[in-house]
Amino acid sequence: MDGVDGTDRQEGKQDGPTPSLLFIILDTNPHAWALLQNTLPFSKAIANILVFINAHLAVNNANQVAVIASHSQRSVWLYPRPPSDPQHGDDSDTGMDDENKTDTSNLSDASKYRPFALIENSLLHSLRKLIKTTTEADIKATTSTQMAGALTMALSYINKATIAFLDTGAAAKPTPTALDSSDKAVGLQSRILVVSVSGDLAYQYIPIMNSTFAAQRLRVPMDILKLAGDTVFLQQAAFTTRAVYLQLKNLQGVLQYLMMAFLPDQLARKHLVVPTQEVVDFRAACFCHRSVVDVGFVCSICLSIFCTPPEGAICLTCETQLALGDYGNKPAVIPKKKKKKKRALDGGSSRATPAPEAA
Amino acid sequence: MSDSDGEYQASDDGANPNEELATGTTTKTGKQRAAWEGVQRSWAAVLDSAGDGSIDSMVQTLRESKQRKRLMKDTTPLQRGIIRHLVLILDMSFAMVEKDMRPTRQLLTIRYASEFITEYFEQNPISQLAIIGLRDGVAEMISVMGGNSTDHIEKLKLQRGKEAAGAPSLQNGLEMSRAQLFHTPAHGTREVLIIYGALLTSDPGDMHKTIEMLKKDKIRVSIVGLAAQVAICAELCKKTNHGDDKNYSVATDDHHFRELFMKLTTPPITRTKEQSQASLLSMGFPSRISGAGQTMSFCVCHNKLCSGGYLCSRCQSKVCSLPSECPVCGLTLILSTHLARSYHHLFPLQNWAAVSWKDAVRSVACYACQSPFLKLSKAKEKETEIEGMVKIVESKIVSESGRYACPVCRKHFCIDCDVFAHEVLHNCAGCQSDTRGLADESVEFAA
Numbered sequence A: 001m002d003g004v005d006g007t008d009r010q011e012g013k014q015d016g017p018t019p020s021l022l023f024i025i026l027d028t029n030p031h032a033w034a035l036l037q038n039t040l041p042f043s044k045a046i047a048n049i050l051v052f053i054n055a056h057l058a059v060n061n062a063n064q065v066a067v068i069a070s071h072s073q074r075s076v077w078l079y080p081r082p083p084s085d086p087q088h089g090d091d092s093d094t095g096m097d098d099e100n101k102t103d104t105s106n107l108s109d110a111s112k113y114r115p116f117a118l119i120e121n122s123l124l125h126s127l128r129k130l131i132k133t134t135t136e137a138d139i140k141a142t143t144s145t146q147m148a149g150a151l152t153m154a155l156s157y158i159n160k161a162t163i164a165f166l167d168t169g170a171a172a173k174p175t176p177t178a179l180d181s182s183d184k185a186v187g188l189q190s191r192i193l194v195v196s197v198s199g200d201l202a203y204q205y206i207p208i209m210n211s212t213f214a215a216q217r218l219r220v221p222m223d224i225l226k227l228a229g230d231t232v233f234l235q236q237a238a239f240t241t242r243a244v245y246l247q248l249k250n251l252q253g254v255l256q257y258l259m260m261a262f263l264p265d266q267l268a269r270k271h272l273v274v275p276t277q278e279v280v281d282f283r284a285a286c287f288c289h290r291s292v293v294d295v296g297f298v299c300s301i302c303l304s305i306f307c308t309p310p311e312g313a314i315c316l317t318c319e320t321q322l323a324l325g326d327y328g329n330k331p332a333v334i335p336k337k338k339k340k341k342k343r344a345l346d347g348g349s350s351r352a353t354p355a356p357e358a359a
Numbered sequence B: 001m002s003d004s005d006g007e008y009q010a011s012d013d014g015a016n017p018n019e020e021l022a023t024g025t026t027t028k029t030g031k032q033r034a035a036w037e038g039v040q041r042s043w044a045a046v047l048d049s050a051g052d053g054s055i056d057s058m059v060q061t062l063r064e065s066k067q068r069k070r071l072m073k074d075t076t077p078l079q080r081g082i083i084r085h086l087v088l089i090l091d092m093s094f095a096m097v098e099k100d101m102r103p104t105r106q107l108l109t110i111r112y113a114s115e116f117i118t119e120y121f122e123q124n125p126i127s128q129l130a131i132i133g134l135r136d137g138v139a140e141m142i143s144v145m146g147g148n149s150t151d152h153i154e155k156l157k158l159q160r161g162k163e164a165a166g167a168p169s170l171q172n173g174l175e176m177s178r179a180q181l182f183h184t185p186a187h188g189t190r191e192v193l194i195i196y197g198a199l200l201t202s203d204p205g206d207m208h209k210t211i212e213m214l215k216k217d218k219i220r221v222s223i224v225g226l227a228a229q230v231a232i233c234a235e236l237c238k239k240t241n242h243g244d245d246k247n248y249s250v251a252t253d254d255h256h257f258r259e260l261f262m263k264l265t266t267p268p269i270t271r272t273k274e275q276s277q278a279s280l281l282s283m284g285f286p287s288r289i290s291g292a293g294q295t296m297s298f299c300v301c302h303n304k305l306c307s308g309g310y311l312c313s314r315c316q317s318k319v320c321s322l323p324s325e326c327p328v329c330g331l332t333l334i335l336s337t338h339l340a341r342s343y344h345h346l347f348p349l350q351n352w353a354a355v356s357w358k359d360a361v362r363s364v365a366c367y368a369c370q371s372p373f374l375k376l377s378k379a380k381e382k383e384t385e386i387e388g389m390v391k392i393v394e395s396k397i398v399s400e401s402g403r404y405a406c407p408v409c410r411k412h413f414c415i416d417c418d419v420f421a422h423e424v425l426h427n428c429a430g431c432q433s434d435t436r437g438l439a440d441e442s443v444e445f446a447a
């Protein structure tokens, strides 16, 4: 697989159009998919996504794709498959061999473009393995999904791919991080697509926001395709990274939405009218109960957010004794105005005379 | 994508010595690889047996060690004044015409100041800034206190055409900053940063009185000098920083200057309670409405017709930009993303430790980006040949195996992911991506 990637990059720098890397984060939360059983079964969704991946690869033969699953308690690579772990390599290796035999038979299908078949096989195999290794206890433990981990891995992968692309491409100057180079909007065009089915992610607030700002600095748009639920922080992420956020009303048309809204890369989007969000929810999660709030109390030292003033007015994060204001309807601003007038006069008089005098 | 033609020409012309050197080495190793064995060059130092290869890997190791050294910082969360109010005073006197820094001190300062402003607002999103110039003995207001980085940068760029002239007056600049910092609320910091090229100051009155006033107003002063130490600057910094003289530094060359300048974008540590009064602020996080396809309405802040805006979370009145204070109910309105930008200061990512070969066998690829690690058997053969490299490795800064481990989740990562995670992402891929078997509470906010 590495070999394939390597040649792709080599070709990419000679060919005209800039290659793009599509990173798909697939929310595989079993609870949420179970609810969608009647409208959009998981298998049908995967089939649609595979068509979308093929379309992306067909646009430019230097295009790359990577898929990661954000499962109930972990994030797992689906494509490219991670190199096997020597520690528990035994069982997975034998499993892979079995699958590989069927893989090769599938690959020899002459009517299928080989790269499409490669990805399809790899992705389906990884997914089957993921579902097989999910225990009942895992499902019972949580109803949420490990989105922060998937985003973190996605951004690390994109950062690395950008560095690798610059190394093989025009290495005009040594760039230790992708940050410096990303300013020039050349090189690999990467984007993330999150296919999300889970609701609230309030307990992952900080890692998700950290990922959002990292994506913004790398200029990687975080597109969100929402099949179910509503996640405040993913809305903010899409808005901050200037990406597309779509909440589907008609799940049967998922492929149509994927093709029309999410297939164009950043360069193409400049010439298109992309869907915008009518309302962006900018609520935050409080640090004390992880509940989503629209009015909160903020510590002026560390900016932690609380839904109610903490006990004893001591900040739970930085342990500073805080002065409590009057939180009624009247703002505490009015008395300050008097002070301002007096002091401004005072400051004004002392700087009025610039008579040069060597010190 | 810069085309390769341009690159080759650059090395002929020698326009930029650094660039030339870089392209020179890459093409050299590129050729050598093709001729010898065609080994695919890994990002991790490939220890070729030939002399060129070892130099190449030496360079790689040195680069890694430099990156790591920068990363090895103190990760204890400190109380930092995150709501900052800073006045940037730029010397624009005759001393800035000097060309010891290219193109001139003046132009270089303006360029770095623009970078500083961008980074300042990146790191301190709800802070404010003002810019003052010192020219012809007077203090000149370049940009008033505000939170919009593009406004400041535009006003600063206008200064590029103006000639630096006359004598600077520190006192006038400081008095003007005092006036600027007067209205600022007590819960934020009050700071003055001076970029000073001259070795003198021509003041209208007693400088020491001004210093006393600054102390009284809890304003702290930092100075970056461009020429040499000046006694009054040292005194000024020391007295306004509770006897700490670290805030006065003199740049030796333009790189050092940039480093010193940019270091001041990190919020200062709050030393005493008096410096900033901590308080609990009530804030609203309004939702943004794009207003597309709906009738326009008036905003309460400017009484202007506009389509989009933000609805106050308490009274639902529409304001057109954030951060601001709701004119109707007085609630401070802010984008929650503004606050979230600084949370990595509160929950810093722990430093990752270098992994020795003994533990390295556990992993074959970086946990975050899946790029394969160098195998022990391959690396061992050549390791002893390069003494210099071993020396750097011994210092425990660079990992001999090219792996770095997170102390919490014990997963292994490559140098690129290490740098990226600590400088940009502030998340650990390992800690975030597998919560099986961990107590729920301990994971929740461990960023």
Ligand SMILES: [Zn+2]
Pocket (backbone or CB within 6 Å): A286, A287, A288, A289, A290, A291, A306, A307, A308
């Ligand atoms: Zn709470």
Ligand SMILES: [Zn+2]
Pocket (backbone or CB within 6 Å): A299, A300, A301, A302, A303, A304, A315, A316, A317, A318, A319, A320
């Ligand atoms: Zn606090």
Ligand SMILES: [Zn+2]
Pocket (backbone or CB within 6 Å): B299, B300, B301, B302, B303, B304, B319, B320, B321
């Ligand atoms: Zn307005």
Ligand SMILES: [Zn+2]
Pocket (backbone or CB within 6 Å): B312, B313, B314, B315, B316, B317, B326, B327, B328, B329, B330, B331
């Ligand atoms: Zn209001």
Ligand SMILES: [Zn+2]
Pocket (backbone or CB within 6 Å): A156, A160, B366, B367, B368, B369, B370, B371, B413, B414, B415, B416, B417, B418
């Ligand atoms: Zn890595």
Ligand SMILES: [Zn+2]
Pocket (backbone or CB within 6 Å): B406, B407, B408, B409, B410, B411, B428, B429, B430, B431, B432
């Ligand atoms: Zn970790």
